[in-house]
Amino acid sequence: MEILELYRRGELLGRYELGQRCLELGRATECDVVVHDADLAQRHWLVMRRQGAVFAFDVSGPKQARALGRPLATGASFALGREHVLQRVQLPAVPPGTCRESTTESLAQRAQALGRLTLTLGTGRDARRVPIEQRLIELGRSEDSDLVLHDLAVSEHHARLEPTERALWVRDLGSRNGTFVDGVPVQSATLRHGSILRVGRTDLRVIASSTGDDDSPRIVAESSDMLQVLAEVQRMAALAWPVLVVGESGTGKEGIAFALHDRGPRSERAFVAVNAGGLPRELVESELFGHERGAFTDAAGHHRGVFEQANNGSLFLDEIGELPLELQARLLRVLETGEIRRVGAERTIAVDVRLVCATHRDLRAMVADGSFRQDLYYRIARLVLEVPALRARREDITALAHHFLKQVASEVGGRELTAEALTRLLAYDWPGNARELRNVLCFAAASSGPYVEAGDIERALQRLGDVGLNRLPASETCRLTVAQYGGNKAAAARALGIPRTTLRDRLRGKGGE
Numbered sequence: 001m002e003i004l005e006l007y008r009r010g011e012l013l014g015r016y017e018l019g020q021r022c023l024e025l026g027r028a029t030e031c032d033v034v035v036h037d038a039d040l041a042q043r044h045w046l047v048m049r050r051q052g053a054v055f056a057f058d059v060s061g062p063k064q065a066r067a068l069g070r071p072l073a074t075g076a077s078f079a080l081g082r083e084h085v086l087q088r089v090q091l092p093a094v095p096p097g098t099c100r101e102s103t104t105e106s107l108a109q110r111a112q113a114l115g116r117l118t119l120t121l122g123t124g125r126d127a128r129r130v131p132i133e134q135r136l137i138e139l140g141r142s143e144d145s146d147l148v149l150h151d152l153a154v155s156e157h158h159a160r161l162e163p164t165e166r167a168l169w170v171r172d173l174g175s176r177n178g179t180f181v182d183g184v185p186v187q188s189a190t191l192r193h194g195s196i197l198r199v200g201r202t203d204l205r206v207i208a209s210s211t212g213d214d215d216s217p218r219i220v221a222e223s224s225d226m227l228q229v230l231a232e233v234q235r236m237a238a239l240a241w242p243v244l245v246v247g248e249s250g251t252g253k254e255g256i257a258f259a260l261h262d263r264g265p266r267s268e269r270a271f272v273a274v275n276a277g278g279l280p281r282e283l284v285e286s287e288l289f290g291h292e293r294g295a296f297t298d299a300a301g302h303h304r305g306v307f308e309q310a311n312n313g314s315l316f317l318d319e320i321g322e323l324p325l326e327l328q329a330r331l332l333r334v335l336e337t338g339e340i341r342r343v344g345a346e347r348t349i350a351v352d353v354r355l356v357c358a359t360h361r362d363l364r365a366m367v368a369d370g371s372f373r374q375d376l377y378y379r380i381a382r383l384v385l386e387v388p389a390l391r392a393r394r395e396d397i398t399a400l401a402h403h404f405l406k407q408v409a410s411e412v413g414g415r416e417l418t419a420e421a422l423t424r425l426l427a428y429d430w431p432g433n434a435r436e437l438r439n440v441l442c443f444a445a446a447s448s449g450p451y452v453e454a455g456d457i458e459r460a461l462q463r464l465g466d467v468g469l470n471r472l473p474a475s476e477t478c479r480l481t482v483a484q485y486g487g488n489k490a491a492a493a494r495a496l497g498i499p500r501t502t503l504r505d506r507l508r509g510k511g512g513e
Helices: 107-115 224-237 253-262 281-289 325-337 363-369 374-380 395-412 419-427 433-446 454-464 475-484 489-496 500-507
Strands: 002-008 011-017 023-026 045-050 053-058 069-071 077-080 084-090 117-121 128-131 137-140 159-163 168-172 179-181 184-186 188-191 196-199 202-208 243-246 271-275 314-318 354-359 383-386
Touching: 117 224, 168 179, 184 188, 202 224, 224 253, 224 383, 243 253, 253 271, 253 314, 253 354, 281 325, 325 374, 363 374, 395 419, 395 433, 419 433, 419 454, 419 475, 419 489, 433 454, 475 489, 475 500, 489 500
Parallel strands: 243 354, 243 383, 271 314, 314 354
Antiparallel strands: 002 011, 002 084, 023 045, 045 053, 053 069, 077 084, 117 128, 117 202, 137 159, 159 168, 168 188, 179 184, 179 196, 196 202
């Protein structure tokens, strides 16, 4: 075990374990190591591990100084003010048989994961994203802060983010209005994917990028809106309450449902998915709750319904809005009692499932017109996640396109998108969302060479896409494309796959949006 020893005029004043979190030294009473020396600032030094070594960072001055760490080797010491000295000491090894937390386990993986964490301020296209990486980030109103927040409720030097090898910490710097993590006031606390950090009246989300190759194999996200959805998934995953996922068809609602399961305490149990809108009306009850032998014609044996199959795990009911009214009452009863009764059975069976429902329909409007039970709606909508349409998160189109081409590489060979092809993808509104994008790219990849050209995308859209106004690019997309081609409207029209006259009309706001 390693410790820091604090001396004053050669006299040992204290020992402090050098663990995985940072140690702050200074005159402030809130510091981890309080040093009563007039030459020290209130908060002067921050000692932390980085890439297997130990560094001391001067946090008392401008941000340029904060970036320069001073290495502290084992046995080395350095002066603190006039009379104090800090020394790094290695204590004897832990005796055999003594349990001790490993300090090397998956450090590279943890550091890599930390590098994908991002602070997001705001929402939508105006969201500001700040990669955390392996650096100190001071938050405050001061122009010397690493992240300047123009919020009168934020102090000049409000809080500091301290990334270590194993975690991300936030430390309040004696702010007037406090620092909050998920609504709880803290002096220091760890932050993880999904945490909401509040300083003053400003909320910042901690989110992790997902590219489809990490712990979210079914979700690809780069846009701020979608990353915030994943942050909500992370927060909801640990709860047992039902979740309603709403969004247009093809937006990835089943992927969200699986992420809720995969990141929660039931991840080692079954995840069962069923499309309630795709079942024959006469078989819905049997599929949900099961049936006994002879319960109806063709019931040649016992059948376990999806509730039994998902017992102790998660059940995903897609298109819940298509469920007939009479079966909505049965479902409500199951949710209230935790028991199901097979068709033709005399006894009930206790089940424990985490229910996730999804729909592309407006259930509140259906409640209003009587086609969906109000009591069931409030049962399944205890938590609600809204997945935005692909046209509202165009930053995801590029990442999804590369992801889908990578998926089909084993069948059609490696494919790369040309810049013109990508521009054509970005110009389309994708009424079928990610599912339609996948189909278009599969068709284009199967009929192209090593490079997928704009013409390949156009042919795929002609064959698979909608033929109405949805195929026309939005006016904003047209303006951005014209700017990308330096004002050359002919080149922009070719890249967008539309006539120059259509481009002209879109720039003038004609033709609908």
